[in-house]
Amino acid sequence: MKSEARSCQTVQWSDRLYSWLLILYPSEFRAEYGAEMAQLFRDERRDALAECGSWGLAALWLRTLAALVTTAAGEHLDMARRDLRYGLRTLLADPGFTVLSVSILAVGIGAFTALFGVVNTVLLRPLPFAAAERLVVVQQEKERSAYGVSYPNFRDWRERNRVFSGMAVYNATHFTLAGGDRPRRVTGAVVSAGLFSLLGAAPELGRDFRPEEDRFGGGPAGRVAILSHSLWLQRFNGERRVLGRALTLNGLSYTVVGVMGARFRFPVQNDPVELWTTVAFDAEPTLYGGTIPTSRGYPHYSAALARLKPEVGLGAARADLQLVARSLAGEYPAFNTGVGVRITPAIEWLTGEVRPLLLVLFAAVGCVLLIACTNVANLLLARSSTRGREIAVRLALGATQARIVRQLLTESLLLALGGGAAGGVLAFVATWALGSLLPGDIPRAAEIGLDGAVLGFALAVSLATGLGFGLVPALQFGRGDGMQPLKDAARSVSGAGGRLRSALIVAEVALAMGLLVGAGLLVQSFVRLSNVDPGFSARGVLSFQVDLPEIAYPQGSSQVTQFYRRLLERIGELPGVRSATVAQFVPLSGLDNGTSVEFEGRPSTLATRQAAALRFVGLNFFRTLGIPIRRGRDFVEADDANAPERVIVNAEFARRFFGGTDPLGRRIRLGFGGRGFKEIVGVAADIRHAGLGLPAEPEMYVPQAQYPINAVTVLVRTDADLGAFAPAVRSIVQALDSRLPIYSVRALDAILADSIAQPRFQTLLLVLFAGVALLLAAAGIYGVTAYSVSRRAREMGIRLALGASPAAVMRLVIVQGMSVVLLGIAIGAAISLSLSWILTSQLFGISATDPITFAAAALVLVGVALLACYLPARRATRVEPMVVLRGD
C-alpha cells in the first residue's frame, strides 16, 4: 500500500514538473500545444511505468529533458528570427521614424561612448605595471596639503616602515644631451635605485641602478644612466654595444648601464621619458652650498612610490607611516614639526585632478543619453498607438500579449542596435575631435582611443537603452486591454498613453534643465576666470627657455650672469623689442618655487617660520611683464653680485607680514641657501602665478645677478610678430654658444590660455551637451504636442465649429503643452539644486546655486518649449471643422 501511495505521489509530481517545464517554450507555442504536450507526456509516463516501472520513468525523463531543452531553444530561435524579419520590415516601412530614432540614439550613444573611452583610459585603466593596484604614492603632508618629500625623510621612511615591500623616489625633469648635430633637450627622470624593480620592470639590456649609485658621483661605474628604447634606437641605432658608452648630460659624463623595453613608460606622462639617471644627479652641490639628498627641509621630490606588502591595506600603511612621521618630527623638530604623511593609491594620485572634471562631463553625457532614450520611447509610444489596429488584429488572431511585447521589444532592440552602430561611428569621429580639444595636462591623453572594451561598452549600452526605451511602450500594451484599440478604432485619446508620454516629457525637460544650469554655471565661471586680471600683461611677450650646462657655466658663477647679460643686450638690439628679461619661472606656467622666510628682529625657529614664493628675476622683469612697482624701486644694474643683497616683495607679502608698517628698508633672510639678510627695496603689485583662479600669494623677487641660475626663461616684449621673431632669437642664442638648445618657444598669451585649458574644455563640452539636450527636449515636446493635436483634430474642429476663436484653441494647446514643461523645469531645478555640490569645486566666482543662472536656464527652456508648442498649436487652429467631422 505504502509503495503504491508513494508511486502515486511520484506520478503527480512528475506530471506537475512537466507542465512547469513547459515554461521553457515561447508563450505562443505553449498556449497552442502546452495542454496536448502534457497530455502526451501523461500517456508516455503511463506506458513507461507499465512497461519498465520506475526505471522506465527515469529513462523517459532523461529523453524528455534532452528533447525539451533542444526544441525549446529551437522554438525561441525560430521566433526571434521571425520577430527580427517582421521588425525589420515594419521599421523599413516607416523610414522617417526609423531614421529619426536611429539618429537620436546615435547622438546619445556616440557621445556617451566617446566620453566613456576617455574615462576608461584616463581614470579606469590600470597603470601599466605589474600588480599596479598595490602601488601607492607617499608624500609629506602639512596643514592638510600634500607637497612632496625630502630625500632624508624618504630614506627614513624606507628604512623604518613595515608595510612596503619597496620604496623609491623620483622626479620628472629634463636633461640637455650633448652630441649629434646640436645639443638636444630630452625628457627624463631622476629615480632612486629600486624603482624599476618596484614597478616590476627590468632593463631589456644591461642592468638596473644599484643603491650605491644614488650617492654623489655615483658608484664604481661613476654617474650612470638608463636609456629608453626609443632613445637607444635613435641615438645608438639599437646597438648592443651601447652599454658602457658615455653620454654628456648637462655637461657631466654619464655611463649607459641599461636600456628599458619598448613598452616601458615611467613616470606616466604624456611626454614620454627618454632617459633615467639616479639621485646622484641631484647630489651635485647646489647654489646654496648644500645638496638635495642631504636637505631634510627641502621636499625636492614630487613623491615617493611604494608597493604595499601583500595583505597590507591602505589603512594599516597609513597608520604605520604616521608613526614613522611622528618619530621623525621628534628627532628633527626644526624640519619635521607638523609634517605628516599622505598615502594615495598611485592611480588616484595620477588622475586626482581631472577625476571630478571628467566625472561631471560623464554624468552630463549620461543625461544626454537618457534624454535621447526618453525621446525615442516617446516616438515609439506615439507610433505604437497608431499601430493599435495592427496589434489588435494580431491579438484577435491569437497572438498572446507576451508575444506582442516581445515583438515590440525586438523592434526597439533593432533600433538601438542601429543607433549603436551609427553611434560607434560617431564615437570614432568624436574621439578624434576630443583628441585635439583635450587639455595637454590630462594624464594618458595620448592613449585615448576606441578599443574592444569601449566598443563592447557601446554594444551593452545600446542593448540596455533598447530594453529601456522599448519596455515603456511594450508594457503599455502588455498591461492594457488588448482588444481596446480595435474597439475604439484607434482614434480616441488613450488616457494612460497620454499620461506616460507627459511623464517622459517631464523627465526629459528636467534632465535638460539640469544640463542647462550646469552649462550656465560653468560658462559664467569660465568667463569670470578668463576675465581675472593676471596682474601682468601677456600680450606681445615671447618666452623661451635656455639651460646653461654647468660644466661650461658653473652654477652661481659670473659666466652665467655674463651670458644672460649679453643675450639680453643682443635681443634688445632687434627691431621692435621694447624690453627683455629672464626669470626662473613664468607666471601661470604651472612651475613654482618657494622657501621659508626669516625677518630681522623677529626671532623664530625653522618650524614656525612663514613661507613665501621665491622668484629669481633678471633686470627689467617688472617692466617687461608690465607689473607696476607700488613702492620703492625696481632692480638696477648696480644690484649685482658685489652689491648688498636686495629683494623686492609683492603687495600681498607686505600686507601679510608687515601689516600697516612700511616694509621698505626692512631685512629678511631666505630659508634655504643660508645667506645673509637682504634689504627690501621695493614692493611690486600682486600677480597671479599659481593659477588665475587662485589668490595672489606672498612673493619675494631676488635679482638674477645675485643668484645666477643656469636654467631660465627668457621673456621678450616686442611689437614684432612673435612667430617671425622666434628664428631671430634662436640665431642669437646659437651665435653666443652653438652648443645651446632653446626650447619651449611660446607666446606668453598661449601659456596664459593653457592655464585654463581644463575649465575651457569642460565648459565647451558641457555647453555642447546642454545644446544637444535642449534640441532633443524641444523635438520631444514638439512631437508630443503635434501628436496630441493630430489626435484631437476632431475635438478642435468641434470647438471651432461651436464658435471657439482660433486664439482660444491655440491657448488650450499651448497651456496643456507648457504645463508639462513647467513641471519638468521645476523638478529639474530641484534636482540641480540638490546636486549643486558636485559642481562647487569646479566653479570660480559663482555659487552653484546662483539664482540668476537657474532663472536664465528656465527662461531658455520655456522659450524653446513655447516655440515647440506653438507650431503644432497653430496647426490646430487651421483645422477645417467640416473636413474633420466628415472624416468619420
Add this chain to the structure above:
Amino acid sequence: MAPTPEPQRFLPLTAPMFHILLVLSAGERHGYAIMRTVEERTAGQIRLGSGTLYPAIKRMLADGWIEEAGTRLDPALGEEQRRYYRLTDLGRQVAGAEAQRLYALVEAARAYHLLPEAGQHPAGWEGV
C-alpha cells in the same frame, strides 16, 4: 490564392517528419497515436517524445502539410478529449516526393550492388 508550393522544395525530410506523414497518410490520428505507431513501425528506433513531436507538428501545420481535424474522445484511451490531425493534399505530395527520392536512392544502391535485387529482402527487413 497563393500558388501551391512545389513539394520537392521541402526535400529531404528528416526521418521523424517522414514517419509522421506516413502515419497520417492512413487517416486522422492524435499525437499519442502518431507517436506509438511510429515507434512500432520503426521497432523503437524512432521514439518521438512530446518535446519532439509538437515542434514538428507546428512546422508541418505552418507549411500546410497537415491540418487539425477537430477534437474528440478516443474510446480506447479513456475520457480525455484529444486533438486529431490529418494530411493535406500538399502533405501527401510531399510524402510521395520524399518516397520517390528514397526510392531513387535505393535504386542507385542496387545498381552498385549495395542491395539485393528487388523482391529479395535482406535479413531483418520488416517492410514499411
